[in-house]
Amino acid sequence: MKEFEDAEITKIKCASCGKRLINILHLNKDQNLVNRVQATCPFCINGNSIVHEIVGLFASGPVGADESSSPTLIDDIHFDPDTKNSQFIIKKDKK
Numbered sequence: 001m002k003e004f005e006d007a008e009i010t011k012i013k014c015a016s017c018g019k020r021l022i023n024i025l026h027l028n029k030d031q032n033l034v035n036r037v038q039a040t041c042p043f044c045i046n047g048n049s050i051v052h053e054i055v056g057l058f059a060s061g062p063v064g065a066d067e068s069s070s071p072t073l074i075d076d077i078h079f080d081p082d083t084k085n086s087q088f089i090i091k092k093d094k095k
């Protein structure tokens with residue numbers, strides 16, 4: 001798991017309230033793979049993150065309860081193959 005220890009993580013936050021929504025783990029930097037990632041915010045009304053342009057293969061994960069932030073769940077992902085836009089639908093994790 002050494003490569004994951006060194007992996008770059010983008011912490012996606014709500015543009016309105018600043019709460020953390022998801023973590024993006026960068027797996028490589030393949031320039032031919034560019035995706036746009038946006039997350040909805042369950043903590044405020046109509047909140048969204050900005051659209052992040054992610055270069056390369058990535059994995060996504062919710063914010064864990066141990067991260068001194070409100071934990072989240074990824075409820076759904078809406079992927080648009082034309083724009084390569086992935087909208088992550090985020091819920092609060094009740095734990």
Ligand SMILES: [Zn+2]
Nearest residue numbers: 014017041047
């Ligand atoms: Zn918010």
